[in-house]
Amino acid sequence: MEYNAQNLEKKWQEYWAKNRSFEPSEDFTKEKKYILSMFPFPSGRLHMGHVRNYTLSDTFARYYRQQGFNVLHPIGFDSFGMPAENAAIKNGSHPKGWTYDNIEYMKGEFKTLGFSFSKERELATSDELYTKFEQGFIIDMFEKGLLYRKKGLLNWCPHDQTVLANEQVVDGCCWRCDTPIVKKDMNQYYFKITEYADELLADLSKLENGWPKQVLTMQENWIGKSNGLEFDLFFDDMSLSKLNNTFKSFDVFTTRPDTIYGVSYTALAPEHSIVTYMIENSLISEEAIAKIKEMKNTSSIDRQKEKSGIDLGLHVVHPLTGKKVPAWCANFVLMDYGSGAVMAVPAHDERDFDFAKKYDLPINAVIKPFDGELESDKAYTEVGELFNSGEFDGMNSKKSQYNIIKYFEENSIGKKTTNYKLKDWGVSRQRYWGAPIPFVHCDDCGIVMEKKENLPIALPQDVEITGEGNPLENHPTWKYCSCLKCGKDAIRETDTMDTFVESSWYFLRFCASPANWEKEAFSKEQIKYWMHQKGHEGVDHYIGGIEHAILHLLYARFFTKVFRDLGYLDFDEPFDRLLTQGMVLKDGAKMSKSKGNTVDPDALIEKYGADTARLFILFAAPPTQELEWNDSAVEGAYKFIKRFFDRSSNILKTDTIPQIEHASLSKDEKFARKKVYEALKRANDVYNEKFTFNTLIAGTMEAMNALNTQTNSEVWTEGYWILTSIMEPVIPHVCWQISNENFSLNNLSKQKIIEEVFVEDSVTLGVSINGKRRCEIEVSIDASKESIIDMAKEKAAKWLEGQTIVKEIVVPNKLVNLVVKG
RNA sequence: GCGGAUGUGGUGAAAUUGGUAUACACGCCAGACUUAGGAUCUGGUGCCGCAAGGCGUGGAGGUUCAAGUCCUCUCAUCCGCACCA
Numbered sequence: 001m002e003y004n005a006q007n008l009e010k011k012w013q014e015y016w017a018k019n020r021s022f023e024p025s026e027d028f029t030k031e032k033k034y035i036l037s038m039f040p041f042p043s044g045r046l047h048m049g050h051v052r053n054y055t056l057s058d059t060f061a062r063y064y065r066q067q068g069f070n071v072l073h074p075i076g077f078d079s080f081g082m083p084a085e086n087a088a089i090k091n092g093s094h095p096k097g098w099t100y101d102n103i104e105y106m107k108g109e110f111k112t113l114g115f116s117f118s119k120e121r122e123l124a125t126s127d128e129l130y131t132k133f134e135q136g137f138i139i140d141m142f143e144k145g146l147l148y149r150k151k152g153l154l155n156w157c158p159h160d161q162t163v164l165a166n167e168q169v170v171d172g173c174c175w176r177c178d179t180p181i182v183k184k185d186m187n188q189y190y191f192k193i194t195e196y197a198d199e200l201l202a203d204l205s206k207l208e209n210g211w212p213k214q215v216l217t218m219q220e221n222w223i224g225k226s227n228g229l230e231f232d233l234f235f236d237d238m239s240l241s242k243l244n245n246t247f248k249s250f251d252v253f254t255t256r257p258d259t260i261y262g263v264s265y266t267a268l269a270p271e272h273s274i275v276t277y278m279i280e281n282s283l284i285s286e287e288a289i290a291k292i293k294e295m296k297n298t299s300s301i302d303r304q305k306e307k308s309g310i311d312l313g314l315h316v317v318h319p320l321t322g323k324k325v326p327a328w329c330a331n332f333v334l335m336d337y338g339s340g341a342v343m344a345v346p347a348h349d350e351r352d353f354d355f356a357k358k359y360d361l362p363i364n365a366v367i368k369p370f371d372g373e374l375e376s377d378k379a380y381t382e383v384g385e386l387f388n389s390g391e392f393d394g395m396n397s398k399k400s401q402y403n404i405i406k407y408f409e410e411n412s413i414g415k416k417t418t419n420y421k422l423k424d425w426g427v428s429r430q431r432y433w434g435a436p437i438p439f440v441h442c443d444d445c446g447i448v449m450e451k452k453e454n455l456p457i458a459l460p461q462d463v464e465i466t467g468e469g470n471p472l473e474n475h476p477t478w479k480y481c482s483c484l485k486c487g488k489d490a491i492r493e494t495d496t497m498d499t500f501v502e503s504s505w506y507f508l509r510f511c512a513s514p515a516n517w518e519k520e521a522f523s524k525e526q527i528k529y530w531m532h533q534k535g536h537e538g539v540d541h542y543i544g545g546i547e548h549a550i551l552h553l554l555y556a557r558f559f560t561k562v563f564r565d566l567g568y569l570d571f572d573e574p575f576d577r578l579l580t581q582g583m584v585l586k587d588g589a590k591m592s593k594s595k596g597n598t599v600d601p602d603a604l605i606e607k608y609g610a611d612t613a614r615l616f617i618l619f620a621a622p623p624t625q626e627l628e629w630n631d632s633a634v635e636g637a638y639k640f641i642k643r644f645f646d647r648s649s650n651i652l653k654t655d656t657i658p659q660i661e662h663a664s665l666s667k668d669e670k671f672a673r674k675k676v677y678e679a680l681k682r683a684n685d686v687y688n689e690k691f692t693f694n695t696l697i698a699g700t701m702e703a704m705n706a707l708n709t710q711t712n713s714e715v716w717t718e719g720y721w722i723l724t725s726i727m728e729p730v731i732p733h734v735c736w737q738i739s740n741e742n743f744s745l746n747n748l749s750k751q752k753i754i755e756e757v758f759v760e761d762s763v764t765l766g767v768s769i770n771g772k773r774r775c776e777i778e779v780s781i782d783a784s785k786e787s788i789i790d791m792a793k794e795k796a797a798k799w800l801e802g803q804t805i806v807k808e809i810v811v812p813n814k815l816v817n818l819v820v821k822g
Numbered sequence: 823g824c825g826g827a828u829g830u831g832g833u834g835a836a837a838u839u840g841g842u843a844u845a846c847a848c849g850c851c852a853g854a855c856u857u858a859g860g861a862u863c864u865g866g867u868g869c870c871g872c873a874a875g876g877c878g879u880g881g882a883g884g885u886u887c888a889a890g891u892c893c894u895c896u897c898a899u900c901c902g903c904a905c906c907a
Contacts, residue, residue, distance in 0.1 A: 212826095212827095213826065213827085214825095214826050214827065214901080214902075215826095216826095217825060217826055217902080217903095218825090218826080218901095218902055218903075220825090221824085221825065221826095221902080221903055221904090222902095222903080224903090224906065226906075226907090228907080252907080253906095253907065254907060255906090255907065256907075267907095303905085304904085304905060307905075330905095331905090332905040332907090333905085333907080334905075334906065334907085336906095337906045337907075338906075338907070341907095342907045343907080344907085345907090349907070350823085350905090351905050351907075352907085354905090419906075419907090420906095421903095421906055546901080546902090549902080550902090619834090619835095619846085619847075620834060620835085620847090620848095621834065621835075622835085625828090625835090626900090627834090628833090628834065630833080630834065630848070632848055632849070633833090633834070633847070633848050633849095635848090636847060636848055637847090640847085681838095682838095685838095692836095694834090694835070694836085694846080694847095695835095695836065695837095695845090695846080697846080697847090698835090698836070698845065698846035698847075699845095699846080700846095701845095701846055701847075702845075702846065705846090764842090765842080766841085766842030767842085768841090768842075768887090768888075770887080770888090771841095771886095771887065771888045771889095773842050776842070806887090807887055808887090809841090809887055809888080811841050811888090814841050814842075815841060815842055815888090817841080817887055817888060818887090819887050819888090
């Protein structure tokens with residue numbers, strides 16, 4: 001029979017659907033595996049990155065099913081978000097229609113790719129049922145004080161007309177549309193993720209064995225913990241009266257308390273409250289005010305280009321020396337880190353040095369190298385010996401930090417503090433296509449939570465999406481309601497939630513039995529089973545792109561900890577093992593529509609079939625590496641499958657694996673068996689530890705090549721019994737076909753390794769002289785060391801002439817090395 | 823600047839973790855079958871050299887009987903963060 005990918009694949013896809021082949025069991029006594037790939041946004045159709053992602057998770061899922069595990073391999077759609085609204089504006093469609101049409105199409109693509117997802121647990125985060133439970137969690141978090149509303153300076157994208165979280169600002173621009181963001185003062189809801197900063201950082205150590213180092217480092221840097229000294233700088237009398245006694249002091253933070261005696265000025269952020277006060281009360285010149293205002297309006301990128309500042313004409317008193325130190329306003333001081341003010345030590349900090357040089361401020365060195373001279377043309381930032389530092393003179397600067405902090409604490413003039421770069425997560429968005437925030441604003445009662453029995457607060461369908469303003473705000477009736485406390489007229493919150501809220505708990509929702517979907521988000525028992533087993537917590541294999549290293553993966557970790565503290569679950573981390581796949585490239589660049597270098601999965605499947613697409617993707621590179629697309633290599637994958645299918649005509653039909661008497665076989669037959677079982681060994685290694693599917697496939701190809709050198713049909717049959725089993729996770733359709741025709745599907749299960757095939761009566765050893773390979777010898781497996789050396793000497797006689805052998809090394813089964821002199 | 827990775831044939835990549843470098847595949851070359859081949863099968867293919875032989879894992883050293891693998895220095899590329907006090 002001819003290999004016809006299309007017919008054969010369709011047949012098995014129908015079979016799997018009809019037999020509910022991939023639904024997890026509700027039997028919680030079985031050992032489980034939870035395999036999850038990051039769910040897609042329903043943008044319209046799958047791209048190759050998706051295909052790679054889901055091929056990887058599918059391969060794990062199918063393998064573990066064969067091994068007898070109860071496997072949860074769900075999929076859903078991260079279906080709220082801006083593109084649906086943008087499409088609506090462009091095409092005059094409704095975001096909901098656009099989204100759900102796309103979902104239908106993409107589900108069809110999943111099917112044609114043969115992905116073994118659970119159909120019954122499919123969800124879209126824009127489903128009202130999903131919104132209902134999410135809003136419930138939001139209310140819980142508000143009650144616990146983990147969600148709050150405050151007015152503040154926010155990242156505003158003028159193009160998307162919405163607020164962005166800090167994590168969503170990339171190089172000062174919107175992560176989605178690349179528009180430079182501006183700061184806007186407005187009300188916004190925040191999750192108190194900073195309350196978990198320490199735990200989010202500390203628990204990274206629990207992930208060390210399962211997560212890529214790169215991701216751990218990125219999260220560590222993002223949280224950005226630093227320890228240091230915090231203290232107040234007090235104004236001198238003249239400054240006090242200049243400020244009308246409104247401010248007595250301000251707070252500064254430093255990680256270098258050892259440089260305290262070198263402080264020669266202090267600098268405030270342009271947004272600092274003292275600077276604002278001085279502007280409002282005209283305490284500095286018009287010219288200075290204009291300059292500070294300009295600093296504030298400069299984008300963060302431009303602000304980095306050159307340091308500039310204004311002398312505020314104020315002085316503070318140095319806490320240890322009592323000397324007067326000038327106070328400046330400087331553009332390099334950030335308002336949202338620490339207290340928005342710094343002590344400046346130009347002698348030992350590059351930024352402070354640049355600024356001091358520019359404005360001719362004093363530079364007081366207090367640390368010198370242990371040996372060598374201090375250079376005066378740059379800041380000395382290394383460890384050294386303290387001088388000009390009062391009672392701390394002569395100390396190691398690193399060690400002195402402890403003593404100086406202690407001195408501040410003992411004298412109640414400062415304290416040890418920890419600062420984080422991580423900010424609270426701003427979650428409200430001024431857009432329509434998102435989950436409404438379930439609160440009501442009452443003139444008398446303030447923010448009032450919606451009652452859980454009223455959930456979901458669903459989106460109105462009859463909206464006009466114009467791109468101007470918030471459609472919920474503009475809707476004629478939706479926002480008008482009555483206060484849930486006092487009954488008076490009230491206004492519904494019209495902001496919706498950041499879509500990252502949905503993706504922060506979807507992996508928990510998948511644990512819920514569809515039978516209880518209406519009733520509850522998930523149950524503790526279900527979560528316990530799927531997320532917690534054998535000392536491991538979380539999803540067993542989580543697979544997705546590195547681009548989520550911070551955003552999604554940090555938020556999901558935060559939610560897990562919050563849900564734990566709310567009593568919904570009892571573990572700390574959501575993902576036990578994380579596999580970050582590499583990008584899919586073509587012509588050396590990331591596949592993208594704008595570059596016009598995409599390959600359409602649908603067209604590929606139509607031409608070659610899903611098995612070919614899957615095989616190529618897994619064979620061309622290990623999962624974590626970039627994958628360079630190559631049309632002729634795709635062709636090669638197709639040819640392999642075809643050969644694999646054609647040669648199955650050598651198999652004898654059987655329901656059990658043939659029992660072969662190894663000793664009676666010919667050399668080629670023995671070799672073929674050895675190659676087959678080597679492939680099996682390698683497969684176990686790859687699926688459980690290494691995940692380098694390219695080598696597993698190469699092993700199968702080697703075994704195929706070896707089988708083809710002999711004609712024993714029992715050896716062929718055994719070979720196919722095993723090879724179709726280990727390849728089934730990779731190229732499922734053709735393997736099910738071959739297995740069904742010949743083995744009644746009995747071989748798609750755990751396979752036993754037979755050790756006797758690896759036992760050989762002779763072995764080829766390489767012979768090296770001084771480590772240089774010269775020739776090889778074939779020796780019997782039980783040959784003595786002496787006889788091996790004799791044989792080696794004989795065979796290598798040519799290279800040994802006139803030489804004295806000084807050392808003889810035999811590495812069993814590998815090589816002989818003769819060390820000579822002469 | 824800080825942090826994380828990666829450098830192996832013409833190409834994608836292997837190497838049992840210190841033991842015969844380049845498995846497997848793509849490409850290329852030759853042959854067979856063919857009216858034909860962008861089909862199929864067989865063989866060859868690291869580089870230099872007619873050969874003997876020599877040289878080869880970004881570069882330079884080192885440890886070792888033995889180094890792609892370990893150590894030191896260095897170069898290049900990619901990614902992330904970045905005036906974080």
